[in-house]
Amino acid sequence: MLRRSVTDMQVVIGALFIAVAFSWLERRFPVRRQKRFRPGWFTDVCHWVFNQTIVNVGVVIGAIPLYLLLGWAINPSFQTKSAHQPGYLQFTCAIAIAELSFYLIHRLFHHIPSLWKFHAIHHSSEHLDWLASVRFHPVDMIAARLGIGVPLVILGFSAETFGFYITFNIIQSIFIHTNVRCRLPGLRWLIGDPQLHHWHHSKDVHNKNFGHPLIDLLFGTLYNPPPGDFPRAVGVEQKVPSSYLKQLMYPFFKY
Numbered sequence: 424m425l426r427r428s429v430t431d432m433q434v435v436i437g438a439l440f441i442a443v444a445f446s447w448l449e450r451r452f453p454v455r456r457q458k459r460f461r462p463g464w465f466t467d468v469c470h471w472v473f474n475q476t477i478v479n480v481g482v483v484i485g486a487i488p489l490y491l492l493l494g495w496a497i498n499p500s501f502q503t504k505s506a507h508q509p510g511y512l513q514f515t516c517a518i519a520i521a522e523l524s525f526y527l528i529h530r531l532f533h534h535i536p537s538l539w540k541f542h543a544i545h546h547s548s549e550h551l552d553w554l555a556s557v558r559f560h561p562v563d564m565i566a567a568r569l570g571i572g573v574p575l576v577i578l579g580f581s582a583e584t585f586g587f588y589i590t591f592n593i594i595q596s597i598f599i600h601t602n603v604r605c606r607l608p609g610l611r612w613l614i615g616d617p618q619l620h621h622w623h624h625s626k627d628v629h630n631k632n633f634g635h636p637l638i639d640l641l642f643g644t645l646y647n648p649p650p651g652d653f654p655r656a657v658g659v660e661q662k663v664p665s666s667y668l669k670q671l672m673y674p675f676f677k678y
């Protein structure tokens with residue numbers, strides 16, 4: 424338990440350090456000049472502070488029916504073998520499986536109208552930066568965590584692999600939302616980059632760049648823009664409320 428809480432604290436400190444580092448990069452190499460306290464920053468801070476608890480509870484509640492439904496697929500001897508594979512192999516496989524799961528869930532949230540109302544909260548940001556990476560409706564986050572976590576649990580990846588994957592995921596998610604003009608082609612194909620993900624948020628190009636660029640390439644949803652070309656505007660056409668509490672309620676009511 425102590426070990427678990429120390430690990431959580433390390434993740435929080437690590438995320439804060441990364442946030443400060445990306446904040447500096449945004450000042451130094453910005454895609455767009457925007458204020459540090461741009462519109463919507465307080466709403467995003469609320470998402471950052473409050474979503475985690477809601478999501479943790481939701482994941483536990485959501486995991487119960489999934490366990491009842493998919494418990495038959497758990498094979499302890501396979502899980503033991505899997506957890507004893509070399510770390511690099513587990514990590515590579517875990518990323519590949521998680522990225523594929525995320526891609527499929529993300530597409531569903533774009534294409535099914537009732538799910539889109541949840542995901543529209545993430546797309547309502549009109550100023551992308553590292554802080555915008557935390558703006559998600561908790562239901563959207565719960566679905567992604569369960570969709571990614573269930574296959575990884577069934578396949579029996581070790582706790583260390585989970586820890587590495589969570590760290591990787593936090594860094595990647597912050598990085599691709601940053602307001603940073605980044606020119607590292609190798610990195611783009613390894614973990615994605617801000618230019619590709621900003622186009623996912625574009626008001627002009629729709630349903631492109633859902634996840635890892637290689638998976639988008641495989642499924643024909645990659646939009647690979649010319650070097651240095653960022654979208655004119657990001658956001659959604661529909662009217663999404665700006666306050667945190669109204670964003671939580673938005674998918675359930677007509678505004």
Ligand SMILES: [Zn+2]
Pocket residue numbers: 529533542546623
């Ligand atoms: Zn999306």
Ligand SMILES: [Zn+2]
Pocket residue numbers: 545600620624
């Ligand atoms: Zn995004």
